[in-house]
Amino acid sequence: MKFYSGFSLSNDITLFDAYLKVSDYTVAGFSYGAIKAFKEVLATKRRVDTLQLFSPAFFQNKSDTFRRMQKIYFSKDKNSYLENFSSTCFLPAKMDDKIVLEGGSAQELDELLDFVWKGAELQSLCKRGITVEVYLGSEDQIIDTKKVKEFFLPHATTYMINHAGHTLQTKTDEGE
Numbered sequence: 001m002k003f004y005s006g007f008s009l010s011n012d013i014t015l016f017d018a019y020l021k022v023s024d025y026t027v028a029g030f031s032y033g034a035i036k037a038f039k040e041v042l043a044t045k046r047r048v049d050t051l052q053l054f055s056p057a058f059f060q061n062k063s064d065t066f067r068r069m070q071k072i073y074f075s076k077d078k079n080s081y082l083e084n085f086s087s088t089c090f091l092p093a094k095m096d097d098k099i100v101l102e103g104g105s106a107q108e109l110d111e112l113l114d115f116v117w118k119g120a121e122l123q124s125l126c127k128r129g130i131t132v133e134v135y136l137g138s139e140d141q142i143i144d145t146k147k148v149k150e151f152f153l154p155h156a157t158t159y160m161i162n163h164a165g166h167t168l169q170t171k172t173d174e175g176e
Contacts, residue, residue, distance in 0.1 A: 001020065001021070001022050001023055001024065001027070001028065002027045002028070002037070002040070003020075003027075003028045003029065003030075004027075004028070004029035004030070004032075004033030004034070004036040004037045004040075005029075005030060005032075005033045006029075006030040006031035006032050006033050006089070007031060007032035007033075007057070007085070007108060007112055008082050008085070008086065008102055008103050008104035008108075009030075009086070009099055009100065010099075010102050011098055011099055011100050012030055012033075012167070013030075014096070014098055014099075015096065015167050015168065016030065016052075016054050016168065019052070019054070019135055019159075019168070020052065021050050021052060021133075023049065023050065025047050025048055025049035025050065026048070026049065026050045026051075027040055027041050027048055027050075027051050027052070028051070028052035028053075028054065029052075029054065029056075030054040030167075031054070031055050031056065031057045031089070031112075031142070031166065032057050032104075032108065032111075032112045033054075034053040034054060034056035034057060035056065035057055035111065035112065035115050037053065038051065038053065038117075038121075041125060041130065042121055042124070042125065048130050049129075049130065050130065050131045050132075051125060051130055051132045051133070052133045052135070053132065053133065053134045053152075053156070054135045054168060055135065055136060055137060055140060055143060055167070055168065056117070056134060056143075056148065057112045057113075057143065058117060058144070058147065058148045058151070059112070059113050059114075059115070059143070060115070060116045060117060061144060061147045062113075067113040070109065070113055071106070071109060071110065071113065074106060074109050075106060078103065079103075082101060083101075085142075088141045088142060088166070089142060089165065089166040090165060090166070090167050090169060091139065091141050091165045091166075092139050092163065092165055092170065092171050093165060093167070093169040093170060093171055096169070117151060117152075119151070119154065119155060122152070122155035122156065123155055125155075126155055131157070132152075132155060132156035132157070133158075133159070134149075134152045134157070134158045135158075135159045135161065135168055136148060136149060136158065136159065136160050136161065137160075137161050137163075137164030137165045137166055137167070137168050137169075138160055138161065138162050138163060138164060139163055139164060139165050139170075140164075140165055140166045141165060141166065143166065145160065
């Protein structure tokens with residue numbers, strides 16, 4: 001199994017243990033990592049049975065102004081941006097101590113914000129026999145899960161995790 005981490009994160013694979021399909025033929029990714037996983041599966045000729053997308057970064061429904069402001073804030077104070085971004089990712093839970101914040105680049109943020117998911121590309125994976133699974137948190141503060149669900153439903157099995165945020169964690173996951 002191959003896993004791609006979210007923007008500026010490492011060791012975040014542990015957050016998805018309950019959902020991961022551990023197999024040599026599975027590719028998975030979280031948030032920005034979902035984009036990277038999708039691109040790999042789209043381009044590869046090797047066998048892939050399942051593509052798992054955890055809270056895929058989906059900003060194509062956001063305005064140019066929103067995306068531009070994110071980039072400006074990042075360029076002015078990267079550390080504050082990453083701190084705010086990472087804490088928002090974990091809401092309603094707290095950031096897991098096992099997760100490492102490694103800092104992302106402006107280029108990665110550009111790719112994350114400007115990436116456009118295309119239904120035809122997802123459909124091409126389905127035609128190749130690849131099962132696409134999308135996992136979303138109902139309390140996600142990063143992406144509009146209703147828009148994401150609406151977009152992916154024709155092409156993927158979509159799961160909505162109640163009371164979970166972007167990382168699919170809930171307050172009860174941490175014993176609260």
